Each structure stands twice: as C-alpha cells, then as structure tokens.
Amino acid sequence: MKDRILEVRGLDVDYGLGPDAVRAVRDVDLTLHRGEVLGLAGESGSGKSTLAYGMTRLLPPPGVVAGGEVIYHLDDGTTVDLLRMRDADLRRLRWAEIAIVFQGAINSLNPVQRISAQLMDVLKAHSAGSTPQSRQDRARELLSLVGIASDRLHSYPHQLSGGMRQRVMIAMALALEPRVVIMDEPTTALDVVVQRQILRTLVGLRERLGFSVVFITHDLSLLAEFSDRIAIMYAGQVVEEAVSADLYRTPLHPYSDGLLRSFPALKGPRRELSGIPGSPPDLRMMPSGCAFHPRCPRALDVCDEQVPVLGQSRDNRSVACWLHPVAVS
C-alpha cells in the first residue's frame, strides 16, 4: 500500500445554518495516496466542488463544514487536520502543500493585474527570502513548464486565450511544488482540442514532478483515461469507489453505469449512449432510502426503505448499492 497523503473522514458540508441548512456533502470518506490521481465524478450539483472547497476551507458563505476531518500527512510524518488548523498555519500550508486549479480559468485570474504579478505574489508570500529577480526567473520557468512563451509574462489576463489562461493557472498551481493539486473541472470551459492539449501537459508534468491529483469532472470517460482511482458522487455521497479500469469495465452502481453511458467512450468497446433519465434530487427533499432509487432502472423493494452504506462488497469493491450488498465480515 502506498503512503497516504490526504484523508477525508466523515465530511459533512451544509449550505445555511440551523433547521434551514441543506446538506450538500454527506459523510464522505476519501483517501488520496502519494503520487496518485483520484478522480471525482458526478453530475452537476452532486457535491464534487463543494467537497473540494469544503475540505480546503475555501467554501464561500453560506457554505459551512458541519463535521468530519481532513487529515494531511506532512513530509516529516506528522499529520494535521485542515479543518482545525489555526488560520496562520493554514495559510502557510495552502499552495505550498495543496494547490487548486479552479473551474473557470476565465475568472480565476485577477483582471487588473499582470499575470507576472499574480505568479510572483504567491512566491513572495511563501518564501520571504526570495528576491524580485529570483521570483521573476521562477515565473518565467513556470510559464515555460506549461508551454507558454516567457514574453507573455507581463500580459494581462484578457490578452490571453482561454486555454492559455488555464495553462497559467496550472503553472501557478505548481509554483511552490505542492504535493497535492486539486483540479476542479480544469478543462470544462475549453473546447475539446484544447482540453486534450492541456490534459497531455498535465500528465507530463505529473510524471515529472510526482504530485498527487484530485481530479473533479463530470466526464467519466476522461477520468478513466487519466486517473488511477475513481470515486463517483451522487447527491452529496460517494456511491462507488474503484480502480478506474475496474470501474470503467464493470461499473457496479447503476448510477456509475448511467454516467458511463452518458459520454462517448474514447477507447475500448462501444457503448450505447442512453444517459440517465430524470434529474438529481432536491437536497431539501431527499428521497427515502437510496437517493438514486427514483431514477434507478434496477431498483429493488428495499431501495426506497433503507439507505445503502458504502462498504466492501463481495467482490471486494467499494459500493453503496443494494444490488451489491456489503459483505458481512
């Protein structure tokens, strides 16, 4: 077993406070290992991004982390809980250990500052001893890392194309050589050709620099190609987690199967594209039993009565579904 680097345990995230609160992430457990790419997939509104923001304490109000812990393993073997760290300590850890590439590259860059300033301020904030010259050299180096000519260093964000801006964001994420990079739909706003280019850049960089990735997307076929393990989220819960090849070949949860049938496969056997009928549940009025049963083509009687829990099924895979009951240990 590889070393663990980031563990999410029993994370609950609410929007709002008190009785009106809506639980957007419910009791999520996830483990990211060193050097691994963990894919997080699900429809819009399934809680993927809320999970990512919640575990890094970046959730804008009215989002509130209601419970759980997020354990980060430092290099010296000690662990810290991100949710209970002091603000100053967390600030030091941010970006240096865990960097994030956000969904909209268009809006992720400050429109009134040159990208050089935005690349260099993070270097300055985290390494007090650096000189302006060394920071500028590093910024140039970072841009060339993601394939941008260094004469664009002093451009403003609006002077760059969408793909270039996302490359800048990736370069920025790697500025402090973090151990973990969380990518929240980093290619969603881009066209398919640019998507492929950026993914290729990412794969190459990951092999060279060896950081771990949490990759959030709704495009499961993309994940199958790019990630080591995949966790599928539905209505704020992880419903299936598996090695990506297993999940891609034999999805156990009907929702995973439905997701796979929603995107054309890039490789492997052809599948019929059928999509998933219906829409995700209203989080204020969750269905009884399994949250997916109203849309599930293979629902059993038990599905609307009891909530299936995520656990090891008989074939040693992790799934929350009554079709694959948890093995009694």
Place this chain on the structure above:
Amino acid sequence: MSYLLKRLAFYLLTAWAAVTINFFVPRMIPGDPVQALITKQRGQMTSEAVRSLYVLFGLDKNESLASQYFSYLGQLLRGDLGMSFTFFPSPVSDVISDGLPWTVGLVGITTVIGFLLGTAAGAVVGWRRGTWADSLIPVTTFVSSIPYFWLGLVAIAVLTGPGSFFPASGAYEIGLVPNWDWQFIGSTVQHGLLPGFTILVSSVSGWILSMRNMMVTVSSDDYVTVAHAKGLPERRVMLAYAARNALLPNVSGFALALGFIVGGTLLVEIVFSYPGLGLQLFQAVGAKDYPLLQGIFLVITLSVLLANLLADVAYLALDPRTRREA
C-alpha cells in the same frame, strides 16, 4: 493612446455643442437683457446709454445671428463672458472667478475627503461581511437619505449663535482682507467646517454603500477565492484582489461627483450664505442676470466634461481591459 485621443475629440465636440446651446437658448427666450436692465434702473437712462448697452451686450440689431455667434465664440476664447447685471458693471468672468475658488475649495475638498473615507470604510465593511460591520449599513442608509441642506439648517440652529465657535454664514470674518496669512486661512477653515461637515456626512454614506456592495460582489469572484487558496496574506487579498476591482465603478462615480462640485451644492451655499458659485447662481436666477447665468452654466458644463475626461484617464490607468493596445 488613440483611445484617449478619440475621447478627447468627443469631449471637444461636446464642449462646442454645449457652448452653442448656451448661445442660442437665451436668444430664444422672449424679452432681452437690456430691457431688463432698463427696468432695473427704473427707465432713467438716456437713449445713448441704451444704445451702448445693446452694443455692450452684443445685441445691436444690425448684426446677423451668425456673425453674433462667431463674435460670441471669439469672445469666449478670450475669456470674455459679457457683463453681469447684478454686479454691474463687473464682467461675468470676474464675478465667476470671485466665486469659483470658494466653491471648489469647500465642495472640492469635502468631495475628495468623502470619497476617500467612504471608499475605505466601504471596503472594510464589505470585506467583513456578516460581522458587526454589517450594522453600519442601516445607519449609513439612514444618513444618506437626509437632505444635506436640511442637515445644514439643523447645524446652524443647534451649533451657531452668539458666542459659538461656528459662524453661521460667510466664508471668512467680515473685515478681513483675503490674502495668504494665517489669520485669514484660520478664519476660512473655521467658516468652512460646518458646511463642509454637512456635505461630508451626507456624501460619505453613499460611497460606503456603493463600495461595500461592490466588495461583497467581488469577494465571491473566483480570483478572490484563488487568492485565498494561494495562502496570500489577508491584507493583500483584500487590497490587491478584492478592493482593487471593487474600486472601478466607484471611480466613475467619483468623477461624476467632481463634475457636480460646481453646480451640485447650491443649497448648502444658500443655507450658509457661502460666497461660492452656487450662491451666485441663486442670485443670478433671482435677478434674471442672463450673462451671469450663461457664464455659470458654461463653467458647470465644462467642469462636468473635464470630470468625465478625468474618469476616462483614471479608468485607463486602473483597468487594463479598457486599454486598446495594438
């Protein structure tokens, strides 16, 4: 650069249009200023004097409207705005240059202070959204809804009177000769405190509200979240990322406010009998002093245009997206 030149050409065109309208509108009003002046002198004028007045006002009938217009433009370029009736025989340009420094000094300084204070306070209040700072909002909304001249009247009623530090009217002690000595400056400051304070109180809350609301909007933008995620110091996130972007709409509001310095605080000057342009405008309206009215309107128009030009320049400096680089 070409963008700025285009704007400059636009403003020149607008200024010309304003000047032209300024010329034609009084000439479409029935009656003429000489008749008004004759009435003012109760008809005790020789016909010689009347004829020379017509020439003096540029109203001698032998000239066509077009040639009047061009000689008007020529006079304007030389800074000649004609004669004032109320302050006859002072030329309008002298009257205006007497009043303008007082208005610009009082209202200009308070507008700038109000903008700076309000914007800074609004940035902090918006950044600390959801804390005690929010309780400032109803207070500022209430204060900004108070008419400033009413506030001035209350201030005069409560704070001035025999033996009070605050004088109720004027811009300096009667009997002092305006010059740059400490006694005069001290007296000016003393007289400016109350009117300045009333303008400040009513204007600062507007800046707080608009800046606070922009801060709240900008704070949820992605680049601010990114700045947090980067682990930047809180001050830098607030100033360089949030406030820097939230400032942009306030800057154009500020430029507009600068344009209204000259004409916008008429009532404060009336309430405090402050000898600025607003009080002169008030007197000119009462006395049907067309040349002075025309002159003051011209100054107001030009200052609005100048303020807009300043806003454009400020925007070019602050927002790189407006720069059209080749």
